[in-house]
Amino acid sequence: MTYTHLSTNELVMIEAYYQIGKKVIDIAKALNRSRQTIYRVIAMLKKGYSAYEYYEQYKKNKCYCGRGKTQLSKKERALIQAHLDKGWNFDVIKGVYHKKISCSMRTLYRLVERGVFKKEDLPWKGKRRANGRKETRGKQAFVRDIHERAKYYPAFKEEFGHLEGDTIVGKNHQSAVITLVERKSKAIITLQTDGRKAQDIQKAINRWMSSFSTLPHLFKSITFDRGKEFSDWKTIANAHDIDIFFADPGCPSQRGLNEHSNGLLRRHGLPKQTDFIGMTQSYLSSIAHKINMIPRKSLGYKTPYHVFLIYLKEALKKAMSKNV
Known part of the structure; x- marks a missing residue:
């Protein structure tokens, strides 16, 4: 009682x-x-x-009843802040260093409300569209609909090699960066392009995919949004024997991993109003590498880079065994 x-x-x-x-x-x-x-x-x-x-x-x-406020040691606070600065979130920090942090993940979020950590250091939150808003973009015709994907790839969610793609637009809509993310490993790829035209996008993707020419069918499909910059999709599909699908207009959640990855890129080196003209491929790759080295809870606290390499090594072994 x-x-x-x-x-x-x-x-x-x-x-x-x-x-x-x-x-x-x-x-x-x-x-x-x-x-x-x-x-x-x-x-x-x-x-x-x-x-x-x-x-x-x-x-x-x-007033003295109940549990007292959680107090972290200086060592704990320094450890957490150091990883927040690297782009880690509380979930990952607690999962990787569960023996070194004395409080729960929920308590860490409460400490933000108390001012122990800054809200600005936490991952961004997406914005809502107004209810009833109608999408007027993405009216491309003659594309392969995303709903066909399940027919061709029943094990889509379990197998490696399915990409989601988009572009991040630069200052004054004059430049862009191509972003791809592999669904199984969550590895992010950033590609430099000379412009926003469909021909520029097609050349950049062809150049990157050609680097895997010794591993045919390593990548099985790409899912883009319905932007005009991907109107040369047939050229890419034919050149690399890869299936390309398109999400429904105004449905970014159908490429949710890619949208989330774009937000991370914006946060960690490619903010809005950045001019991408003259930006080198090595610089873009370094930004993606930084994010790919952050452990993910969904990957068992492994990094996307590590998981991607595991699948890549398996593909290399299969290719070598076929050649023998």
């Missing part, structure tokens, strides 16, 4: 019963309370305190 504290009415009744000389056992029965509770109040009354003074003392003592 849950214990409830004495109310002000009960305290007044105890004081009245005590003054008329009623026995403790009778007071306890009348209030349906334990005798120990009654004895505690009467002990204060015998010292000359009133029921009101007892209640004031009770309120003061109640």
Whole structure:
């Protein structure tokens, strides 16, 4: 049975019963309370305190009830802050260093509200579109719909080699960066391009995929949005024997991993209003590498880079065994 504290009415009744000389056992029965509770109040009354003074003392003592606020050591705070600066979130930090951090992940988020850590250091949150908003973009015709994908790849969610693709647009919509993410490993690829035209995008993707020419069919499919920059998709598909699908207009959640990856890239080196003209491939790759080296809970706290290499090595072994 849950214990409830004495109310002000009960305290007044105890004081009245005590003054008329009623026995403790009778007071306890009348209030349906334990005798120990009654004895505690009467002990204060015998010292000359009133029921009101007892209640004031009770309120003061109640401030010390319950669990105290969590206090992290300087070593713990330094460890957490160092990894927040690297782009890790609390979930990953707690999962990897569960023996070194004394509080739970939820408590870490409460510490943000207390000002121990800054909200600005936490991963970004997406924005909502207004209810009833109609999408007017992405009217490309003659594309392979995303709903055909399940027909050709029943094990789509379990197997390696399926990419999601998009572009990050630069300052004044004059430049762009191609972003690809492999679904199984969550590895991000950033590609430099000379412009935003479909021909520029097609050349950049062809150049990157040609680097895997010794591993045919390593990548099985790519899912793009319906932007005009991907209108040369047939050229890419024919050159590399890869299936290309397109998400429904105004449905970024169908390429949710890619959208999330773009947000990470924006946060860690490619913010909005960045001019990508003249930006080198090595610089773009270094930004992607930084994110790919952050462990993911969904990967068993392995990094996307590590998981990608595991699948790549398996593909190399299969290719070598076929050539023998």
